[in-house]
Amino acid sequence: MKIAIVGFGTVGQGVAELLVAKKSEIEKKIGDFRVVAIADLTGSIWGEFKLEDAIRLRKEKGRLPGDRSAMEIAEEEDYDVMIEVTTTRLEESGIAYMRTALKRGASVITSNKSIAYDFQGLMKLAESKNAKLMYEATVGGVMPIIRLLNSYLAPCEILGVRGILNGTCNYILTRMEEEKLPYNQILSEAKEMGIAEANPKADVEGIDAGIKLVILANTIGIPAKFEDIEITGITNITPQAFAVAMQKGYTIRLIAEASRKNLRVSPRLVPLNSPLAIKGTMNAAMIKTDTAGDIFVAGRGAGKFETATAIISDLYELVRTR
Amino acid sequence: MSELFTLIVELEDKPGQLLRVLEPIARNGGNIVGIFHQRGKKTPLNRIPVEISFTADSRRAEKIVEELQKEFLIRQFGKLRTAVISLLLIGHVIHTDLSDTIKRVDNSEAECVELIVTMPERDEPSTAMITITAKSREALERALERLKGICKEKGILVLEPINDEI
Numbered sequence: 001m002k003i004a005i006v007g008f009g010t011v012g013q014g015v016a017e018l019l020v021a022k023k024s025e026i027e028k029k030i031g032d033f034r035v036v037a038i039a040d041l042t043g044s045i046w047g048e049f050k051l052e053d054a055i056r057l058r059k060e061k062g063r064l065p066g067d068r069s070a071m072e073i074a075e076e077e078d079y080d081v082m083i084e085v086t087t088t089r090l091e092e093s094g095i096a097y098m099r100t101a102l103k104r105g106a107s108v109i110t111s112n113k114s115i116a117y118d119f120q121g122l123m124k125l126a127e128s129k130n131a132k133l134m135y136e137a138t139v140g141g142v143m144p145i146i147r148l149l150n151s152y153l154a155p156c157e158i159l160g161v162r163g164i165l166n167g168t169c170n171y172i173l174t175r176m177e178e179e180k181l182p183y184n185q186i187l188s189e190a191k192e193m194g195i196a197e198a199n200p201k202a203d204v205e206g207i208d209a210g211i212k213l214v215i216l217a218n219t220i221g222i223p224a225k226f227e228d229i230e231i232t233g234i235t236n237i238t239p240q241a242f243a244v245a246m247q248k249g250y251t252i253r254l255i256a257e258a259s260r261k262n263l264r265v266s267p268r269l270v271p272l273n274s275p276l277a278i279k280g281t282m283n284a285a286m287i288k289t290d291t292a293g294d295i296f297v298a299g300r301g302a303g304k305f306e307t308a309t310a311i312i313s314d315l316y317e318l319v320r321t322r
Numbered sequence: 323m324s325e326l327f328t329l330i331v332e333l334e335d336k337p338g339q340l341l342r343v344l345e346p347i348a349r350n351g352g353n354i355v356g357i358f359h360q361r362g363k364k365t366p367l368n369r370i371p372v373e374i375s376f377t378a379d380s381r382r383a384e385k386i387v388e389e390l391q392k393e394f395l396i397r398q399f400g401k402l403r404t405a406v407i408s409l410l411l412i413g414h415v416i417h418t419d420l421s422d423t424i425k426r427v428d429n430s431e432a433e434c435v436e437l438i439v440t441m442p443e444r445d446e447p448s449t450a451m452i453t454i455t456a457k458s459r460e461a462l463e464r465a466l467e468r469l470k471g472i473c474k475e476k477g478i479l480v481l482e483p484i485n486d487e488i
Contacts, residue, residue, distance in 0.1 A: 162484060236479050240440045240449045241412050245481075247438055248408050248451055249353060255484060269410055269483040273351060276484065 001033040001319070004079035004106075006070050006097045007086035008040035008058055011111050011137075014308030015083055016055050026312065030319040037077040039070035040086070046077055074100040081318065083311060084110040085137075098122060098133065105129045109314045111137035111307050116214035120223060132318055137310035139212045140165060140283040143299030144310075147317065149219050149287065156289035158220040160259030165212040167281035167301040168196045168203040169234050169254040173267075174279045177251050180239040195281060205233035206265040209256045213265055216285075217258040230264040237267055245269055251277050259288075324377040324485070326355065326406050326455065329399040331390065332369040340372065346389040352378040355406075371397060377406050405462040407485075408436075409469065411450045413478035415439065420450070423472050432456035432465035 003019075005012050019026065019035065027033065037046035038054050042063030045054050058064055074082065074097045082101035086094040094112040101108050102125045115122055115135055126133040136146045140163065149158060164170050168190060175186045187204070190196035202208045210229045217224035234254050245252055250269040253276060257264050270277045275296045278284045283301030288294055300306040333339040340357070347354055356375040363371055378386065387399050415423075416439065424434045436453035454469070456462035466482070473480045 232479070236412055236447070238412060238442075238447060238449060240442060241410055241481070244438055244440055244449045244451045245410055248453075250408075250410075250483065252410075252481060257484075267479075267481050269408070269481050271351075271483070274484070 001030060001081060002036045002079045003033055003081050003083060004037045004039075004073060004077055004101075005035060005083045005085070006039055006074060007084060007094070007112075008038050008042070008054075008064065009085070009087060010304045011085040011307045011311070012038070012040065012083070013055055013058065014304035015085060015311050016051055018305065018308045018312055020051050020055070022312075026315075029316050036079055037073045038064060039068065039073040040064065041070070044068045044070065044073055046073060070097060071100065075104075079106055081315065082106055082108045083315075084108055084112055085307075085311065086112055095122065099125060102126050102129055102131050102133065105131050107132040107134070107318055109134045109137075109311055109318065111135075111311060113138045113208075113211045113215065116211045116218075116226060119215060119218040123218075132321075134314035134318055135215065136314050136317075137307050139163075139215050140285065140297075140299060141167075141301040141303060142306040142310045143283045143285065143297055143301060144313075145216070145285050145287075145297055146219055147313075148295070148297060149216075153287065153289060153292060153295070156292050159288040159290060160257065160262075161216055161220060161285055161287050162255050162257045162276065163209075163213075163216065163285035164253055164276060164278060164283055165216075165256045165285075165301065166203055166206075166209040166254060167283060168200060169206070169209070170278065170283070171195050171281045172204070173234060173237065173252055173254065176237065176239050177242050180242065182239060183235065183237060204235055206231040206254060207233075209254060209265045213256040213258055213263065216256070217263060220258065222258060222260065222263070224258070224263050228263050230262075230266070232264075232266040234267055246272070249273075253277065324353070324379055324406055325383070326375060326377050327352075327383045327400065328373060328375045329387065329390070330371050330373045330397040332365060332367075332371055332395040332397055335364070335368055335370055343372070343374065343390065343394060347374070347376050347378075347386050350378070350386045350389070351382050352376040352386050369395070405457075405459045406453065406455050407462055407466060408451055408453045408483060409466070410481040411452060411473060411478050412481070413447045413473075413476070415448045415450045415478055416441070418476040418478065423469070423476070424452075426472050427454060427465055427469050429465075431458070431461040 044066040045064045094114045098108045172186050210231045253270045255268040284298040354376045358373040360371045438451040440449045
């Protein structure tokens with residue numbers, strides 16, 4: 001199997017490092033494989049090269065040696081699978097690489113939430129080319145939710161999903177619950193710890209969770225677009241709110257909810273004994289089904305090797321279902 | 323969605339009995355909203371009838387009663403035909419005329435039955451936990467929509483609970 005990696009930042013390097021470190025185990029599952037090309041905004045590498053060298057060059061020199069663009073690599077190189085792990089921007093960006101790969105009949109495995117902007121279109125394109133678009137890593141990091149919905153729970157009607165899909169918000173709310181500190185103080189602490197980005201707008205205003213909810217909704221057969229999601233962030237939550245909520249046995253979490261009735265991301269009262277009252281940067285989801293009752297999953301929503309694990313897992317699944 | 327249940331249990335007149343009744347309710351996720359101790363109404367066996375109201379979903383309520391029946395004499399158990407919801411309001415709850423907010427939610431089929439308010443420092447947003455009961459789930463839904471509309475108009479953030487229903 002010939003693999004092209006587009007995007008060679010944290011996640012891309014994580015994938016490459018896992019492919020090197022677990023090569024023999026991975027080959028037992030998917031057969032012989034080779035990374036034939038890597039490209040990101042800094043540069044590219046293709047042809048005969050060792051994956052270890054590419055990782056080292058990117059780390060030491062800060063860039064890959066070649067000058068062909070990611071799009072040229074996507075259009076011209078010969079690969080069976082594209083691992084598309086560019087950064088999600090709140091626009092279409094990474095989708096262009098995915099479309100190029102799919103049009104050529106190559107399957108795509110991505111961690112890029114941009115697929116939310118044209119989920120149906122991309123899926124139709126993949127189907128028409130007999131290729132697959134796999135996206136476990138886009139929602140909840142390594143928390144196994146997409147395959148759970150698409151595969152294991154395939155016999156069920158999914159009545160709805162409620163999830164904690166943003167680790168930054170959950171961290172801030174957990175700290176507020178435990179320490180009764182004001183929002184701004186916890187936000188600066190989270191920034192210092194690298195849990196919140198310098199510009200945390202997309203996280204704390206619920207946009208990131210909203211994009212993930214679009215992907216989840218489409219996965220359960222609700223053809224939602226980003227504009228359909230009603231979004232309220234956590235910026236107005238106060239420590240006093242927690243104190244009052246607790247008198248009634250509740251805490252507060254940012255819940256993304258998708259059902260036929262509701263598509264919304266908003267701070268909600270969560271019973272203290274609910275599994276969704278999960279703490280820290282964890283992601284979690286409660287899935288309500290017609291015949292299997294409620295199913296709960298949780299896991300790390302971000303992280304280099306966590307996300308890379310989800311990507312490799314999709315690679316196994318791709319081979320298994322081919 | 324939680325519903326309000328009430329039961330009357332007969333307890334022996336000795337210390338610790340009430341606690342033993344309440345424990346299974348709390349452990350099974352019931353939220354106790356009222357206890358009425360009728361000391362003056364002792365039964366011939368010298369027991370005291372205690373009326374306990376709690377909210378829970380119906381599945382949990384059944385489990386609670388089942389557990390209690392093993393140890394106590396339950397004289398009466400039933401669902402009050404009432405739906406209950408507690409909501410958290412954050413914002414200038416008081417300065418946007420709290421009594422007006424409540425008046426506009428209350429009508430013949432629904433009413434605000436409890437309010438917990440924290441008064442913050444001047445000009446800071448305050449927090450209120452409001453509990454609404456209604457004659458039916460549908461009536462409660464309508465009351466919730468009214469409240470959400472009023473709060474939107476007044477710039478108050480409403481936090482809804484996650485219920486069994488999605």
